[in-house]
Amino acid sequence: MSRIPLPSLKRLPRYLNVLESFQSYGTDTISATDIAEELDLKPIQIRKDMAFTGIVGKPKVGYDVGALIKAIRDFIGWNDISPAVLIGAGSLGTALMRYEGFAKRNLNIVAAFDKDQNRNSDGRSSTPVYPMERLPAIVAEHEIEIAILTVPPAAAQEVTDQLVKLGIRAIWNFSSAEIQVPPHVVVRREDLSEGLAVLCVQLHELDETREKK
Amino acid sequence: MSRIPLPSLKRLPRYLNVLESFQSYGTDTISATDIAEELDLKPIQIRKDMAFTGIVGKPKVGYDVGALIKAIRDFIGWNDISPAVLIGAGSLGTALMRYEGFAKRNLNIVAAFDKDQNRNSDGRSSTPVYPMERLPAIVAEHEIEIAILTVPPAAAQEVTDQLVKLGIRAIWNFSSAEIQVPPHVVVRREDLSEGLAVLCVQLHELDETREKK
DNA sequence: TAGATTGTTAATCGATTAACAATC
DNA sequence: TAGATTGTTAATCGATTAACAATC
Numbered sequence: 526m527s528r529i530p531l532p533s534l535k536r537l538p539r540y541l542n543v544l545e546s547f548q549s550y551g552t553d554t555i556s557a558t559d560i561a562e563e564l565d566l567k568p569i570q571i572r573k574d575m576a577f578t579g580i581v582g583k584p585k586v587g588y589d590v591g592a593l594i595k596a597i598r599d600f601i602g603w604n605d606i607s608p609a610v611l612i613g614a615g616s617l618g619t620a621l622m623r624y625e626g627f628a629k630r631n632l633n634i635v636a637a638f639d640k641d642q643n644r645n646s647d648g649r650s651s652t653p654v655y656p657m658e659r660l661p662a663i664v665a666e667h668e669i670e671i672a673i674l675t676v677p678p679a680a681a682q683e684v685t686d687q688l689v690k691l692g693i694r695a696i697w698n699f700s701s702a703e704i705q706v707p708p709h710v711v712v713r714r715e716d717l718s719e720g721l722a723v724l725c726v727q728l729h730e731l732d733e734t735r736e737k738k
Numbered sequence: 739m740s741r742i743p744l745p746s747l748k749r750l751p752r753y754l755n756v757l758e759s760f761q762s763y764g765t766d767t768i769s770a771t772d773i774a775e776e777l778d779l780k781p782i783q784i785r786k787d788m789a790f791t792g793i794v795g796k797p798k799v800g801y802d803v804g805a806l807i808k809a810i811r812d813f814i815g816w817n818d819i820s821p822a823v824l825i826g827a828g829s830l831g832t833a834l835m836r837y838e839g840f841a842k843r844n845l846n847i848v849a850a851f852d853k854d855q856n857r858n859s860d861g862r863s864s865t866p867v868y869p870m871e872r873l874p875a876i877v878a879e880h881e882i883e884i885a886i887l888t889v890p891p892a893a894a895q896e897v898t899d900q901l902v903k904l905g906i907r908a909i910w911n912f913s914s915a916e917i918q919v920p921p922h923v924v925v926r927r928e929d930l931s932e933g934l935a936v937l938c939v940q941l942h943e944l945d946e947t948r949e950k951k
Numbered sequence: 952t953a954g955a956t957t958g959t960t961a962a963t964c965g966a967t968t969a970a971c972a973a974t975c
Numbered sequence: 976t977a978g979a980t981t982g983t984t985a986a987t988c989g990a991t992t993a994a995c996a997a998t999c
Contacts, residue, residue: 530990534939538931542914556956564916569992572957584957584998602938620833626914630931670941695941697933701755701839703777711944713937717928718751718843720910724926725815726747728883728908731924743966769980782968785981797974797981 529577529600536574537597538630539564544594556587606631608667610693612684613676614639614654617699621673622652635667640680661691670694678702742790742813749787750810751843752777757807769800816843821880823906825897826889827852827867830912834886835865848880853893874904883907891915 543563547555557568557575575588580596582588598604611618614637621627622634637654639645646653655663663669672693676684681702688696689710696712698704706712756776760768770781770788788801793809795801811817824831827850834840835850850867852858859866868876876882885906889897894915901909902923909925911917919925 528943529939531936532990534936535932538929538935539916541931542916558956567992568956570990573991576958582957585955586999587956600939601935602942603935607938616833616836620829623829624930626931627934630934632934671937694944695937697937703752703755709944711937711940713933713940715930715933716751717837718754718839719748720926720928721840721843721845722751722814722816723744723747724884724908724910724924725820726742726813727924727926729815730741731907731922745966771980780968781980783966786967789982795981798979799975800980 529574533574533577534601536564536566536570537578537601540571540574541594541597544590544597548590548594553590554587555590555593557582559587601630603630606633607671608633608635608669609671609673610635610660610664610669611637611652611673611675612639612657612660612688613637613674613680613700614641614644615675615677618673618675619650621675621699622650632671634673635669636663657687660687664691664693671697673697673699674704675699742787746787746790747814749777749779749783750791750814753784753787754807754810757803757810761803761807766803767800768803768806770795772800814843819844819846820884821846821848821882822884822886823848823873823877823882824850824865824886824888825852825870825873825901826850826887826893826913827854827857828888828890831886831888832863834888834912835863845884847886848882849876870900873900877904877906884910886910886912887917888912 540560543560544555547559557571560566560571561568575582575593578596578600580588580593595604609632611622611634618637622637627634634652637652638657638660639654640657642656644654645656670693672688672695674681674684674696678700679702681698681700681704685696685704685706689706694710696704696706696710697715698712699715701716701718704712753773756773757768760772770784773779773784774781788795788806791809791813793801793806808817822845824835824847827835831850835847840847847865850865851870851873852867853870855869857867858869883906885901885908887894887897887909891913892915894911894913894917898909898917898919902919907923909917909919909923910928911925912928914929914931917925
């Protein structure tokens with residue numbers, strides 16, 4: 526099968542939300558039209574996206590909700606537990622440690638690390654916070670491939686280099702810094718200012734269309 | 739001028755990061771090639787994007803760094819202060835209150851609100867946290883148009899309806915819930931599971947290309 | 952059976968990239 | 976002046992949407 530387009534991939538978690546909600550109400554089958562209505566999308570787009578996950582529906586009936594959930598989770602890799610480390614136990618890092626949504630998607634933050642000793646575990650959080658020195662041992666012990674980066678921008682590249690050396694292969698970069706990695710490592714930027722820019726411009730465009738009336 | 743494509747708009751904040759970094763080193767002019775190198779993009783794409791902001795460069799010389807920063811910030815609306823409220827003072831909400839990046843982009847979180855009285859201001863944070871009852875007064879007093887939504891998914895729609903009634907015109911939705919708003923209100927979803935899905939699949943694709951060797 | 956919904960093939964739309972003339 | 980870089984116009988690429996046959 527051909528590789529899924531990035532926009533399609535980004536929609537899959539939204540489908541999952543809708544499906545899980547339908548499932549909790551006891552609905553067994555769902556049509557592309559049903560999902561489209563919930564998400565303000567076109568049914569044809571949902572059908573196209575579903576095809577990438579390998580699921581097949583039944584004409585007239587629709588898709589089996591349980592099977593569809595399984596297919597999407599399998600496709601993304603959310604049926605297997607992924608252990609991860611988090612670097613930078615500031616306020617954003619701490620918020621992510623406590624985020625319940627990760628457990629639902631089988632992302633398990635095994636431990637967090639911080640240069641600042643004051644941020645080390647006080648037992649209030651369920652995720653332990655260790656000094657940076659313990660990072661290599663934990664990564665090796667749990668065979669961790671994923672790192673969440675919530676350090677200040679100035680420290681991002683240095684920490685990235687460490688992570689790469691330890692064999693980390695996927696970095697979720699929440700810092701605004703642009704980090705460089707070798708080709709066998711993937712990076713996903715999660716930049717808040719991107720979303721803010723879109724919101725600001727859309728708000729502005731709203732004013733303009735109103736003024737034109 | 740025609741409306742900017744969404745992908746171009748999302749790149750503007752990244753350009754800003756690069757430009758501010760160059761400016762701090764005292765660089766006066768910058769070429770599209772310079773920016774492209776920093777961000778792993780093609781120069782032609784930067785030139786196209788810049789055109790949308792209205793800036794003009796000088797052949798052979800490049801763009802004036804200061805003028806370009808101003809043009810981008812003007813275009814996004816980041817030269818004017820935008821007052822905002824934040825609803826839901828949980829760990830994510832608190833992290834956003836403390837996020838320094840917002841001040842740089844002139845987003846000013848005037849106050850946060852929470853149903854839970856225990857989360858009300860203890861003076862440790864610079865952003866006050868009030869009970870929901872005070873929301874209408876604060877929104878009116880500061881003529882607030884932007885709301886940041888960090889409540890649990892189950893409460894998202896109810897809070898959204900309140901916000902819309904109070905005249906809020908832009909909602910930055912950090913909850914995983916799909917919220918419905920009238921056409922004169924813009925919503926920007928900021929869904930972490932989207933980024934996680936992309937990261938997981940990219941990591942998986944990495945394995946596959948390696949195995950093919 | 953008749954009608955609704957899927958999945959496929961083709962058409963459209965929009966963003967990226969290429970080519971190149973203009974110019975400092 | 977010569978060379979580098981911009982901005983514009985055209986070509987390519989990829990995603991969305993439309994049309995429709997297949998089918999439960």
